[in-house]
Amino acid sequence: MATYTFQPVAFGLFVLITAITIAISIYASRRVxxxxxxxxxxxxxxxxxxGIAFAGDYLSAASxxxxxxxxxxxGYDGFIYAIGFLAGWVIALFLIAEPLRKIGKYTFGDALAAxxxxxxxxxxxxxxxxxxxxxxxxxxxxxAGSIVQPLLGLSYEVGVLIVGLIVVxxxxxxxxxxxxxxxxxxxxxxxxxxxxxxxxxLFMSGFGPVEFIGHFVQNPVTVPTTQGNITIAGxxxxxxxxxxxDPWDFASLALALFLGTAALPHILIRYYTVxxxxxxxxxxxxxxxxxxxxxxxxxxxxxxxxxxxxxDPSNQNLAAPLLAQHIGGEWFFALISSIAFATILGTVSGxxxxxxxxxxxxxxxxxxxxxxxxxxTLRVSKITAVAVGLVAIALGIAMKGQNVxxxxxxxxxxxxxxxxxxxxxxxxxxxxxxxxxxxxIIVGLSLSIGLIMISPTLMGTEDAFFSLYNPGIISIPxxxxxxxxxxxxxxxxxxxxxxxxxxxx
Amino acid sequence: MARNNYTILLPxxxxxxxxxxxxxxxxxxxxxxxxLIILYVGEQIVAAGIEKIAEDSALMRTAGIDGxxxxxxxxxxxxxxxEVVYKEGAVVxxxxxxxxEFKADIIVMGSSTIKGLPGLYLGSVSRGVxxxxxxxxxxxxLTEEEMKKAVELAHEIAAAMKAPPPPKFDISDITKSRKFRxxxxxxxxxxxxxxxxxxxxxxxxFVRYNDSQATPIFSIQILNMNVGLVFGFVVIFLAIIxxxxxxxxxxxxxxxSGGN
Numbered sequence: 001m002a003t004y005t006f007q008p009v010a011f012g013l014f015v016l017i018t019a020i021t022i023a024i025s026i027y028a029s030r031r032v033x034x035x036x037x038x039x040x041x042x043x044x045x046x047x048x049x050x051g052i053a054f055a056g057d058y059l060s061a062a063s064x065x066x067x068x069x070x071x072x073x074x075g076y077d078g079f080i081y082a083i084g085f086l087a088g089w090v091i092a093l094f095l096i097a098e099p100l101r102k103i104g105k106y107t108f109g110d111a112l113a114a115x116x117x118x119x120x121x122x123x124x125x126x127x128x129x130x131x132x133x134x135x136x137x138x139x140x141x142x143x144a145g146s147i148v149q150p151l152l153g154l155s156y157e158v159g160v161l162i163v164g165l166i167v168v169x170x171x172x173x174x175x176x177x178x179x180x181x182x183x184x185x186x187x188x189x190x191x192x193x194x195x196x197x198x199x200x201x202l203f204m205s206g207f208g209p210v211e212f213i214g215h216f217v218q219n220p221v222t223v224p225t226t227q228g229n230i231t232i233a234g235x236x237x238x239x240x241x242x243x244x245x246d247p248w249d250f251a252s253l254a255l256a257l258f259l260g261t262a263a264l265p266h267i268l269i270r271y272y273t274v275x276x277x278x279x280x281x282x283x284x285x286x287x288x289x290x291x292x293x294x295x296x297x298x299x300x301x302x303x304x305x306x307x308x309x310x311x312d313p314s315n316q317n318l319a320a321p322l323l324a325q326h327i328g329g330e331w332f333f334a335l336i337s338s339i340a341f342a343t344i345l346g347t348v349s350g351x352x353x354x355x356x357x358x359x360x361x362x363x364x365x366x367x368x369x370x371x372x373x374x375x376x377t378l379r380v381s382k383i384t385a386v387a388v389g390l391v392a393i394a395l396g397i398a399m400k401g402q403n404v405x406x407x408x409x410x411x412x413x414x415x416x417x418x419x420x421x422x423x424x425x426x427x428x429x430x431x432x433x434x435x436x437x438x439x440x441i442i443v444g445l446s447l448s449i450g451l452i453m454i455s456p457t458l459m460g461t462e463d464a465f466f467s468l469y470n471p472g473i474i475s476i477p478x479x480x481x482x483x484x485x486x487x488x489x490x491x492x493x494x495x496x497x498x499x500x501x502x503x504x505x
Numbered sequence: 506m507a508r509n510n511y512t513i514l515l516p517x518x519x520x521x522x523x524x525x526x527x528x529x530x531x532x533x534x535x536x537x538x539x540x541l542i543i544l545y546v547g548e549q550i551v552a553a554g555i556e557k558i559a560e561d562s563a564l565m566r567t568a569g570i571d572g573x574x575x576x577x578x579x580x581x582x583x584x585x586x587x588e589v590v591y592k593e594g595a596v597v598x599x600x601x602x603x604x605x606e607f608k609a610d611i612i613v614m615g616s617s618t619i620k621g622l623p624g625l626y627l628g629s630v631s632r633g634v635x636x637x638x639x640x641x642x643x644x645x646x647l648t649e650e651e652m653k654k655a656v657e658l659a660h661e662i663a664a665a666m667k668a669p670p671p672p673k674f675d676i677s678d679i680t681k682s683r684k685f686r687x688x689x690x691x692x693x694x695x696x697x698x699x700x701x702x703x704x705x706x707x708x709x710x711f712v713r714y715n716d717s718q719a720t721p722i723f724s725i726q727i728l729n730m731n732v733g734l735v736f737g738f739v740v741i742f743l744a745i746i747x748x749x750x751x752x753x754x755x756x757x758x759x760x761x762s763g764g765n
Binding site: 029030076079080082083086087089090091093094095098099102103114115210211213214217218235236238239240241244245246247248250251254255258277278281282284285288289292293295296360361375377378381427428 | 702708737742
């Protein structure tokens with residue numbers, strides 16, 4: 001296991017760059033209100049800001065640290081994450097963006113309650129939003145612990161604790177007012193960081209982009225493991241099957257990635273921030289272009305890390321920062337680590353906003369009917385933020401050593417199983433009933449989590465009751481089947497309700 | 506009303522300080538027989554859920570009070586004619602612009618004095634206006650008693666106004682539109698491409714571990730790379746290209762039908 005020591009210069013830079021990121025986000029958010037010169041912000045920029053903020057929200061530690069690591073260690077099986085994470089946005093663009101904005105509600109639970117007029121639907125939907133957000137928070141914490149390790153020389157656990165607490169404090173105090181701008185800035189930072197690293201990789205290796213990938217296909221590849229190096233034929237490394245030896249496992253992951261994006265609560269809340277449905281669409285297009293460009297670059301980061309051998313087999317997530325150290329020394333390492341930290345900060349604030357929105361708005365204000373007092377609502381949301389953050393820190397420590405992209409893949413499976421059937425049926429299926437939606441969310445949520453509990457991730461390869469790492473291929477179809485099935489079985493009661501409503505009016 | 510009248514500009518957002526300013530501005534307009542312009546600036550802030558609640562709370566926006574309606578009602582009680590102007594953009598800039606545009610003699614506004622970190626994030630609008638304004642600026646400070654009265658009155662007015670009916674759950678204008686159908690077709694094409702891609706990948710894994718005779722399709726070499734990589738890039742670029750084309754098409758069909 002590699003050991004790391006405290007690097008004062010890198011740490012100083014890290015603190016400086018993080019402070020600058022926060023300062024710029026404060027400046028930007030002030031400027032839209034208090035800019036003296038009225039020509040600064042035209043009416044059309046909202047969708048652009050929102051689009052880049054989408055990318056900032058979405059490109060989490062998983063994309064930057066996780067996928068780069070997976071590609072460096074597992075070649076093509078890491079690349080599939082990049083492809084799948086982007087593919088899901090196509091569903092968001094063509095099916096979800098404009099209709100969801102048209103409904104114009106606050107949260108996922110709000111939108112469902114608007115159609116079904118059933119308080120229980122709201123409750124179940126908000127619980128699901130919280131659970132998915134926590135699942136998504138775990139990998140962010142793992143990422144945070146990973147980057148602190150080489151920077152401070154502290155142990156992983158202490159790293160998660162410190163960074164987690166700092167992030168939660170920032171979000172719970174200042175972040176509530178203007179997280180959008182943090183996302184916006186980090187969205188830009190990430191793309192520039194990936195571009196800079198890619199140029200560095202190509203420059204130092206002396207290859208052109210296509211040549212560089214070709215080099216891997218043609219030559220044997222060395223992959224370090226905790227038990228020593230192994231060599232794989234380049235052709236095999238750059239084909240599916242290095243990590244996923246069971247074809248079903250690969251299919252399950254691909255399905256979850258494709259269907260998960262459009263069901264993530266912290267992505268969905270962003271659709272309510274733009275003024276018009278057409279702006280929701282434009283934001284999504286901006287997001288797709290930015291995210292797509294990033295995922296092409298991330299392939300070079302992963303392969304570059306392998307090419308230069310900047311790999312720590314005990315922690316895959318460090319591939320990109322260690323690559324930066326190799327290319328540009330301590331300074332560049334500090335820069336990339338700070339951007340990774342800003343990434344975690346941004347995504348965590350988005351997730352905590354989604355979770356505390358679900359509790360403060362859906363459960364506290366609407367379900368329990370405590371309306372009209374913003375101050376109390378806000379206090380509840382801050383308490384939620386801290387509580388959710390602490391849970392995520394604990395789970396993050398428990399998941400030490402896991403690849404963050406892999407963990408996010410699990411969050412996608414949970415989101416796709418629990419939320420997507422409800423979302424699609426609400427928007428496009430007239431026969432959907434509130435009972436169907438409730439049953440679908442509960443079964444999708446509990447089945448996907450249950451299968452993860454008995455999967456090799458938590459029980460070890462030998463003892464697992466369920467052999468697939470990702471539960472998507474079972475739990476997503478079951479989620480849809482239950483939603484549709486229960487809806488069809490409860491048609492009678494819905495007709496009765498409708499009839500009584502008609503009589504009453 | 507004469508054209509060269511004394512003009513008062515009252516920017517309001519329904520917050521407690523703005524309501525205070527409204528009371529003072531109406532008094533002033535009455536005394537001076539002035540022209541009163543009520544300005545509402547729609548903000549450029551992109552805020553989601555809790556962010557919005559946090560912001561409203563920090564700015565002391567009173568829930569459910571429409572600042573413009575309150576100012577109009579208050580002025581009407583004194584038989585004062587008013588003009589209402591809606592703008593959208595950076596708040597300070599729009600206030601300054603409106604003051605220039607309407608040749609205002611004075612701007613009457615509240616001071617939110619936001620405390621703590623939200624203040625750092627949001628900045629002070631009144632300070633910005635004082636710095637940039639082309640005319641006099643009055644920043645209103647009401648006594649506590651006056652304030653209480655103003656807010657009570659605001660709540661009365663808000664209660665008297667009927668709550669708007671909840672919007673119907675209706676997205677049929679989008680789902681029945683042609684651009685949505687085009688989107689659905691594009692999604693079907695993309696979904697099929699992705700399914701074929703994953704199908705071939707799964708087949709390649711199967712062949713790799715179970716059948717040493719056949720070649721995994723994804724490992725066949727082309728262009729110095731292999732089928733799997735090339736196909737993967739196609740799936741990535743297809744998403745980007747489809748998104749851009751769809752956006753262009755949808756934008757055009759929206760312009761044709763006039764808005765969305």
